Amino acid sequence: MLKSGNDAAVALAEHIGGSIENFALMMNKKAYELNLLDTHFVTPHGLDSDEHFTTAQDLARLTDYALSNEIFAKIVKTKSYTIFINNQPKTISNTNELLGNFEGIYGVKTGFTNGANRCLVTACKRNDLDFICIVLGCDTKKDRTMDSIKLLNYSFKNFSIVDLKKIATSNFDEWNSLHKDSFFINKGKSQNLDLYLDESDFIFENIALKNSEKDFIDVDIKISSYFEAPLCKKTKIGNLYLYVNDKEYYTVDIFNENEIKRKDLFDYISYIFKHYIYFFANT
Numbered sequence: 001m002l003k004s005g006n007d008a009a010v011a012l013a014e015h016i017g018g019s020i021e022n023f024a025l026m027m028n029k030k031a032y033e034l035n036l037l038d039t040h041f042v043t044p045h046g047l048d049s050d051e052h053f054t055t056a057q058d059l060a061r062l063t064d065y066a067l068s069n070e071i072f073a074k075i076v077k078t079k080s081y082t083i084f085i086n087n088q089p090k091t092i093s094n095t096n097e098l099l100g101n102f103e104g105i106y107g108v109k110t111g112f113t114n115g116a117n118r119c120l121v122t123a124c125k126r127n128d129l130d131f132i133c134i135v136l137g138c139d140t141k142k143d144r145t146m147d148s149i150k151l152l153n154y155s156f157k158n159f160s161i162v163d164l165k166k167i168a169t170s171n172f173d174e175w176n177s178l179h180k181d182s183f184f185i186n187k188g189k190s191q192n193l194d195l196y197l198d199e200s201d202f203i204f205e206n207i208a209l210k211n212s213e214k215d216f217i218d219v220d221i222k223i224s225s226y227f228e229a230p231l232c233k234k235t236k237i238g239n240l241y242l243y244v245n246d247k248e249y250y251t252v253d254i255f256n257e258n259e260i261k262r263k264d265l266f267d268y269i270s271y272i273f274k275h276y277i278y279f280f281a282n283t
Contacts, residue, residue: 001075002094004110006045013044020044031058034065048115056134063108063121063132076107076123097145098122102152108132110144120144124152128161129208158210162217165205168242168250171219172197179223187263188229194257195223197240201252209244218243223254231260 010020017023020043027041039062042052054062067073079100080093095110104124111119118138124131133151138144176195183193223238231237235256242250 001072001109002078002081002092004095006047009044031062034061036061046111046113048113056136059121059134059136060132063123063134067107067123073107076109077105096120096122097141098148102149118144120148122148122152126156128206129156129159131155131208155208158212159208160211160214161206162209162214163206164217164242164244164249165199165202167217168202168219168240168252169197172221172240172254175221183225183227185227185229185231185260188227188231188260189263190258190260192258193231193237193260195237195254196257198253198255201250203250207249213245216245218246221254227260229260229262231256233257233259 013020013023017026023044024041027044031039031041036054036058039054039058040051042049046052067076076094076096077099078094080091082089082091084090096105096107097110098105098120099107102124104126105122106125107123108121111121116137118141119136120133120138122131122133122135124133131152133148133155135144135147135151138147180193180195181191183191185191185193220241220243221238222241227237233256236253237256238254240250240252240254241248242252
């Protein structure tokens with residue numbers, strides 16, 4: 001990984017897959033599982049081949065997945081490492097020219113073929129902002145370095161972390177407070193709905209948004225005002241939708257925590273009796 005050893009990649013592929021061809025099948029199976037729809041592998045090293053291709057977006061998704069592996073993440077942020085061959089030390093240096101030279105860089109990988117030119121996949125984190133930057137097809141190492149720096153500087157300047165879950169829940173709490181008495185449960189023993197959001201629908205809480213997008217976050221809550229009793233506990237009764245610039249980010253189910261039983265004969269008799277006594281008490 002540090003030295004971009006194509007021979008080592010082939011050796012690993014043959015050891016794990018039995019052959020380069022079989023290892024490529026394993027790679028493509030994993031690519032399908034990761035929803036890398038514009039990627040196809042032929043070899044473990046990626047040298048030029050018409051049937052071997054990917055995209056910047058797929059590389060970003062693949063990188064995000066790979067960085068969840070602690071061993072991989074440790075290797076790609078290592079600037080140099082000393083190994084011993086026949087008891088002789090040999091220091092291997094990382095080919096990533098940004099590592100140690102740009103604040104927050106912690107990987108990931110350089111690349112070069114005659115067809116792809118100079119490429120660089122970069123991971124960079126500062127405070128809560130964590131970016132994966134993909135630069136492909138550059139003419140020189142300097143070009144890929146400068147383009148990566150420009151993209152990362154732009155990202156850190158123009159993006160910030162927004163807690164979408166907090167925005168969704170606060171909007172829901174405000175809506176619930178205003179509308180808690182507006183429901184009608186036909187033939188229900190109670191008219192009180194104890195509502196809550198299904199937090200498992202919050203796939204992510206914090207997200208990096210453009211600073212210009214933070215004023216275009218909208219929450220829409222859709223719940224019917226009429227229900228038929230009985231209502232079982234934890235009945236889904238509506239949805240919360242969260243949009244950023246009219247793009248839907250969340251659909252969160254809304255449930256009723258308490259059970260609403262249906263009125264029985266005794267409830268109707270009791271109701272008539274109470275109103276009968278009240279009528280005669282006020283005549």
